[in-house]
Amino acid sequence: MPTNAKHTILEKMTVPGRIRALRRQKGMTVEALASSIGIHKGHLSRIERGEKTPSLATLEAIAKALGAGMAQLFGEKTNEEDVVVVRRSERRKTGDRKTYQLEALLTGTHKTPLAAYVVSPGPEFLEHEVPNHQGKEFLFVLQGKIEVQVADRLLLLTTGDCATYDAALHHKLRRKGSALAQVLVVLVTV
Structure with a gap:
């Protein structure tokens, strides 16, 4: 060298x-x-x-x-x-900002145990079956105010706050107030 x-x-x-x-x-x-x-x-x-x-x-x-x-x-x-690059024009969204929108930044694969999304939650918790998935989940509030329910805990997070938890625990989130909320969600499977 x-x-x-x-x-x-x-x-x-x-x-x-x-x-x-x-x-x-x-x-x-x-x-x-x-x-x-x-x-x-x-x-x-x-x-x-x-x-x-x-x-x-x-x-x-x-x-x-x-x-x-x-x-x-x-x-x-x-x-x-x-090295994986996902251009802004290549990202896909589903849902809508009023109820629940999900934008895939990076989707995980069997070779890449990391996935990242921007979630814009609606004012209500979505009531749906939540499949069990392994690993860790990390949330970072980009803007707004949200509530996160993880098992029996209810957390209030605002812009700049973050939380992490075992992804196998039942969890869901919703925005608090009428202002748009956006959350960076990172999943790491183990």
Whole structure:
């Protein structure tokens, strides 16, 4: 590395984390990757957790098995799917601002466990079946005032407030008052 800045960047990146992320993107189990490169799955698991430092030969074998280069393991190169851009013109909305509107900023996939929406809740809680989903949900009030009911708790949030909770808990929201309310909702599945 020619400069100290590059050393600093590399120190902040984790090669074990990149290995795990690339393996998951390929839909491979620890067992499958370990078998393909001829090492024990426990050893690969310890490499992914940063508990073992792999040899250069092992790193090269991992990169090859993942269809990646060494630069990618070190975070110096991205794949097309590493960066997702959704243009404003590509976003889709459903519903209406008077009752309940949902605008998809980023929809999650099996490879990307993150989804983000802008919700404009109506003045009433929607009474509907709520499917159980796993993970964490994060709310950030962009404007207005809302009430969030999470299980037996009722929370009042205003512009700039945020809350997070287990997404498996029954939850719903509504705006308070007549002014438009908008909420950034981020879902992370685990």
